[in-house]
Amino acid sequence: MAVLAIDLGTSGAKVGLVSEAGEVLAVEFEPVPLQLQPGGGAEQRPEDWWAAIVKAARRLPRQDLRAIGLTAQWAGTVAVDAGGEPLAPAIIWMDARGAAHARRLAGARLRVAGYDPRKLARWVRRTGGAPTLSGRDSLGHILWLRAERPAIYGAATTFLEPVDWLGLKLTGRTATTGVTATLHWVTDTRDATRVVYDDDLLAVAGLRRDQLPELLGANAVLGPLTDSARAALGLASCVPVVAGTPDTMSAAVGSGAVADHAAHLYVGTSSWLSCHVPYKRTDPLRSVASLPSAVPGRWLVSCEQETAGASVELVRDLLAPADGFAELDRLAAAAPPGSGGTLFTPWLNGERTPVDDHVVRAGLHNLTLATRREHVARAVLEGVALNTRWMQQAVEKFCRRTLDPIAFVGGGARSPLWAQIMADVLGRTIRRVAEPASANLRGAALLALVGLGELRAEDLHDRAPIAAEHVPDAANRRTYDDLYAAFRGTYRAGRRSRRALAAVREGAG
Numbered sequence: 001m002a003v004l005a006i007d008l009g010t011s012g013a014k015v016g017l018v019s020e021a022g023e024v025l026a027v028e029f030e031p032v033p034l035q036l037q038p039g040g041g042a043e044q045r046p047e048d049w050w051a052a053i054v055k056a057a058r059r060l061p062r063q064d065l066r067a068i069g070l071t072a073q074w075a076g077t078v079a080v081d082a083g084g085e086p087l088a089p090a091i092i093w094m095d096a097r098g099a100a101h102a103r104r105l106a107g108a109r110l111r112v113a114g115y116d117p118r119k120l121a122r123w124v125r126r127t128g129g130a131p132t133l134s135g136r137d138s139l140g141h142i143l144w145l146r147a148e149r150p151a152i153y154g155a156a157t158t159f160l161e162p163v164d165w166l167g168l169k170l171t172g173r174t175a176t177t178g179v180t181a182t183l184h185w186v187t188d189t190r191d192a193t194r195v196v197y198d199d200d201l202l203a204v205a206g207l208r209r210d211q212l213p214e215l216l217g218a219n220a221v222l223g224p225l226t227d228s229a230r231a232a233l234g235l236a237s238c239v240p241v242v243a244g245t246p247d248t249m250s251a252a253v254g255s256g257a258v259a260d261h262a263a264h265l266y267v268g269t270s271s272w273l274s275c276h277v278p279y280k281r282t283d284p285l286r287s288v289a290s291l292p293s294a295v296p297g298r299w300l301v302s303c304e305q306e307t308a309g310a311s312v313e314l315v316r317d318l319l320a321p322a323d324g325f326a327e328l329d330r331l332a333a334a335a336p337p338g339s340g341g342t343l344f345t346p347w348l349n350g351e352r353t354p355v356d357d358h359v360v361r362a363g364l365h366n367l368t369l370a371t372r373r374e375h376v377a378r379a380v381l382e383g384v385a386l387n388t389r390w391m392q393q394a395v396e397k398f399c400r401r402t403l404d405p406i407a408f409v410g411g412g413a414r415s416p417l418w419a420q421i422m423a424d425v426l427g428r429t430i431r432r433v434a435e436p437a438s439a440n441l442r443g444a445a446l447l448a449l450v451g452l453g454e455l456r457a458e459d460l461h462d463r464a465p466i467a468a469e470h471v472p473d474a475a476n477r478r479t480y481d482d483l484y485a486a487f488r489g490t491y492r493a494g495r496r497s498r499r500a501l502a503a504v505r506e507g508a509g
Helices: 046-059 100-107 117-127 138-148 148-154 162-171 180-184 199-205 227-233 248-255 309-318 324-333 373-399 416-426 436-451 474-493 495-507
Strands: 002-008 012-021 024-031 035-037 041-044 067-073 077-078 158-160 176-177 214-216 221-224 240-242 261-267 271-277 288-292 299-302 341-344 363-365 405-410 430-433 465-471
Touching: 002 046, 002 162, 002 299, 002 436, 012 046, 012 436, 024 046, 024 436, 035 288, 041 046, 046 162, 046 227, 067 162, 067 248, 067 436, 077 148, 077 162, 077 416, 100 138, 117 199, 138 148, 138 158, 138 180, 158 162, 162 221, 162 227, 162 240, 176 180, 214 271, 221 299, 240 436, 248 261, 248 271, 248 299, 248 436, 248 465, 261 373, 288 373, 299 373, 309 324, 309 373, 309 405, 324 405, 373 416, 373 474, 405 416, 405 436, 416 430, 416 465, 416 474, 430 436
Parallel strands: 002 067, 067 240, 176 214, 261 405, 405 430
Antiparallel strands: 002 012, 012 024, 035 041, 077 158, 221 240, 261 271, 271 299, 288 299, 341 363, 430 465
């Protein structure tokens, strides 16, 4: 028997069959369009999510199923009516329209790093973190709806994360988990085994308890698949559906790096470097915190960089639209380490870790008359790796140890060249996981089996096969140390011009 796993990402929906041993037996993918809106908006239609899931699921081979496991992009908001129908497009994690409202909520006349010290202390102590000032989390989205779309806000019965909307679509139950609900910043997470809504934090946010879904434990069984959902998916029986988990949590399990301080690097549309830890800790200055994990009773280091694979997709479409990633990889391999001094800064949609900066934008730097397509292709891969090194320093400082080796998952890990660049830039051994783009599917399936009581948390470590190991090449160390220094310097030097350029960008529509 297999688990049907659904991974609702930013680029689309993956649906797969995963064995009880964690082997990915079959995968289908359907893209989902993204609508960018003026003022930093980013939306997707839940109807498109469901259509993509149904299409992909119906192409899978028929198999006896044990359960359905779910994972999805985090920090999104779907406003639904009393019948569970979306009132508007979903606001996704890239959306920064709530920035002004988030800053207003978080701030006061006296501010520390943009926060009222008293509010910040309360958030950090109880939740493990604090609302992002960029407005790119669930609370920021709800604040924006309340201020800018009052009709939708007033008509909404419940505000759901994408994975919880999917759970509702499959089972008819409106619920979330203590893991997924974290980015509303209204739950007390001090006991990772018993996360609850906090009345004081709800009051600070100006939210009512009845606007948020029922709160369950991690990997709780939502209920059986409804007849209508079963028919839409083309399944033979109404199997149990296990409450979903954010993509960061499922990727950690799907990477096989589940033991404390066993690290994984995920590169998809966005990226993160994370590991499980046995403690709750917060570094608000660098936007790193340990939040409740989908592995019961554990914490997962939470951090994120906005655009990793998205940067590669942009340059792919400019340089090699017909041949795709294979041609981009070939071009990048033809350039020397350091890309002839060409530097790419991958901040297409601002940044989160280690700086919460929604204004900064990407750029190609140090172009010369000798710059060729291959230099640009490699510079983009190196630029994401350099940005990862910036995040790595914050995460290792947070964990108070060197993280080595690092399991590499996500679509970016399909490239052996990029894995080697990561090893050289980070100075760490990179273990490229087999079928890395299916790590979230594997994680969602394994967590579903935990929810059913068929696996224990200690059974999850090392359940992902390793395709290759990439060791840092000492010959490239000086080149990448120099390039990293230039990378950091470019961020510092651009502080004066960022807001002026943002005004031009916003004025252009």
